Amino acid sequence: MTLELEKLTGKVEEMAQGAYQQQQQQDKVLEGLLEKLYANRVAWDKIREAMKTAEQETDPKWYRAARPLDEVEPLDVVVDPPPPPDEATVIAGDGSQILPNRHAAYLYSVINIGLIVYYHGRGQAPSQETRPVLDYPNGEDEDTFVDKGAIVNLRRDLAEIETLVDKAWTFRREEHPVVALLDQRLLYWPVGSSGEDEGQRVLRGWQEAMIKAKDGRCLLAGYIVRPGKRSVMTMLQSLDINEPDFDLGKLEERSRTPGLTDATLFRRLLLAPGQRSKVFVDVSHHNREFRSRDADNEVCFFYLNPGGRPRKIARVDIPMWVARDPERVKVVHSLVYNQCQIMGDYPYVLSRADELAVVGGQDRESLEVMIANAMEKYGMAGTVTAKESGKTVARAGRTRHEGLRRR
């Protein structure tokens, strides 16, 4: 059977109607927040006081807001893209994985990291490489190995930043700026780990990589498409904290208004491609943990209009040591936008790093043949389960019958 679309017609209509109504409500809230943003554009004392009270009176685990990095640029500042440096090195890394499959002939997992080095301003082809790592239950219980699927994801995240920073480290003596770009948030927090220890190990490794990037003078940045953060909105809502009957609960992450994010707010503000918002500091217990490890690791961010239609908003995460130097922010801003211009709305190097990292179905098949050949050499033939072989047959070349067509 395939998906019978006609059975979903009513539900799809309902979905569209619901989205429209939600949009109407959101627009009203958004107008209020924008007014608050303009009215308090330089109300630094009020912002500081309100946030202090909010942090004291809410559950620190659930209060996630944004603090203005400085008291120079107003809250509603719109910064046009500066010209990029004449020369720079932009490095991007991305990762993919094959999770262990209980039904496959052999148990293994793979992490593959793709790296690309783009020589901005030099007109030459970028260099690229991949770093694959194979893991297998070397004497380990097979069930335990299969259950480690979530850990493979954590290790991939760690491998992404470590590999990226290791590569950037080799350029540390370059005269011109070096920017290292990740396709995810910089304020990393391990989730879905079945082992707490592994999560903590990955977190420590992540923070150490950030320190190494700083030591190598590499401007590390995380690029987030369609960001879900609503920290700036929470900051704006916090300004009313001294109003009578103020509901503290609405400042906490768990009671967020569905669909409304900072990106929806900044879509109204950053109208032209390349424009960025003010730089904010993330306020959360995660970032406090990052700061306690190294004050320079505290994660800051700005929103960016990367270009393209309809108007999109991306978030760029940067560590504190980059954020507090306007020249460094300028370099990151200009080069990230410069990369976005190549494809229209997304950094070219991140597309290429993803392309290098991704393990396609054919690659996977080839690897499995390679493993099978090696195993058979030692008389270790494996078999797939009936479930796996049934799925393979059913999915092979399945197409919807569309009647006879003339060729």
Next chain:
Amino acid sequence: MVTFEDGTLAGAGTGRDEIGRVLRASTTGFAVGSRVQQLDAPSFGCLVKAQPIDQREAIYGLVYDMHIDDDPLVRRLILAENPRQSVIEDQRNNRLIPIEMSTLTVGYSVNGAIIHGLPPRPPLNLDPVHICTGREEIVAFTGEPGYLRLVVRAAGTQVPVDQLLVAHIRQVYELRGNDDAWALSTIQEVIDLLRSDYELLMPTLETLSEALPLLPEVADLGLGR
């Protein structure tokens, strides 16, 4: 058996002239995958050979189509602003998209002996493919015109037979050192092979006379011209 001056047998590749590797093959033709850097040498109508690394036959073919595929990333780059030089270099040098060349099989060689006919078996995937530009090998393969039968029998398929014949004859004429006698006898063979296909013969002869202006006899060879 043909042994060239450098001691190699007909069908043996030198490695210097590799233009790609076999992507897929059948008895009547094979597709070659090339990198952009390998695109300088081959051209439409040129003689190439799939050269197995083991003792199998080398298969000769004429390039009749070159195909450059796109993909979603290339399409995005086309829609964006003028692509930068570094991006063009990246697409051409780093990305793993082969240029595909289709060839029509016109012969093979076994132990150095050249045979104009379909080979007993096609080349295999990833067999290296070389371009034949050495005068000796060209002279050896094109000495007899029998291989042209395999070109003419492709009429009616996707092979542009008239253009392929013209491009091939012009190239070989030059590689043989402007060999007038060879050109005239080869064109005579084309006339004989296409005598019953006037619609294909006439444009072929017209294009040939334009392509080889130093050979005024070409026009005279045409039916009644």
